[in-house]
Amino acid sequence: MRPWIVLAGLSGLMAVGMGAYGAHGLAGEADAQALVAQAANYQIIHALALLGADRITVDTRRGGGMLAHGAALLFALGMALFCGSLYVKALTGAPLAVPMVTPAGGMTLMAGWLVLALAGFRK
Numbered sequence: 316m317r318p319w320i321v322l323a324g325l326s327g328l329m330a331v332g333m334g335a336y337g338a339h340g341l342a343g344e345a346d347a348q349a350l351v352a353q354a355a356n357y358q359i360i361h362a363l364a365l366l367g368a369d370r371i372t373v374d375t376r377r378g379g380g381m382l383a384h385g386a387a388l389l390f391a392l393g394m395a396l397f398c399g400s401l402y403v404k405a406l407t408g409a410p411l412a413v414p415m416v417t418p419a420g421g422m423t424l425m426a427g428w429l430v431l432a433l434a435g436f437r438k
Contacts (some may be wrong), residue, residue, distance in 0.1 A: 319387045323397055326362035326394060330355045333402060345352035347405040354401035361390045361398075361424060364431070371435050379437030389427030396420025 337351025359400065371383035398421025400411055411417070 316408070317369060317373075319365045319372070322387075323362045323365035323369070323383050324390055326358055326365065327341035328378050330358035330362060330398075333358070337405070341405070347408070350405035351403045354398040354405070357424070358394050358398040361427075364390050368431055368434075371431075379434030384435060386427045386431035386434060389430060393420050393422075393427055394423035397424055 324398060333351055334355035337348050341347045341351060356385065365387050368383045368387035372380045373385070396416050400417040400420060403409075404417075
């Protein structure tokens with residue numbers, strides 16, 4: 316089983332579904348639509364990044380496999396925190412129980428990109 320590919324597929328599915336719901340199911344709620352659109356955009360981009368990280372993990376000739384696994388883990392966690400918090404805020408309208416979860420998720424996504432870049436330096 317290739318867990319990063321599975322997660323990438325499920326994340327892509329969710330991003331497209333949430334994007335469609337935001338555009339059609341939240342008609343007339345501009346703020347909620349904007350939050351869902353932003354979350355879906357970030358989620359689809361990072362679903363694709365998971366595919367790239369998975370590719371590095373299986374290409375043993377190039378090295379960097381463990382770093383790529385770390386990057387994929389950071390992407391998954393960042394999507395859950397960042398995108399998830401935006402979805403919750405858009406769908407409930409309530410303030411988040413943990414107010415700094417969205418920026419923490421964004422920083423986690425950024426850390427994933429840094430770790431993925433470091434994986435590229437490995438022989």
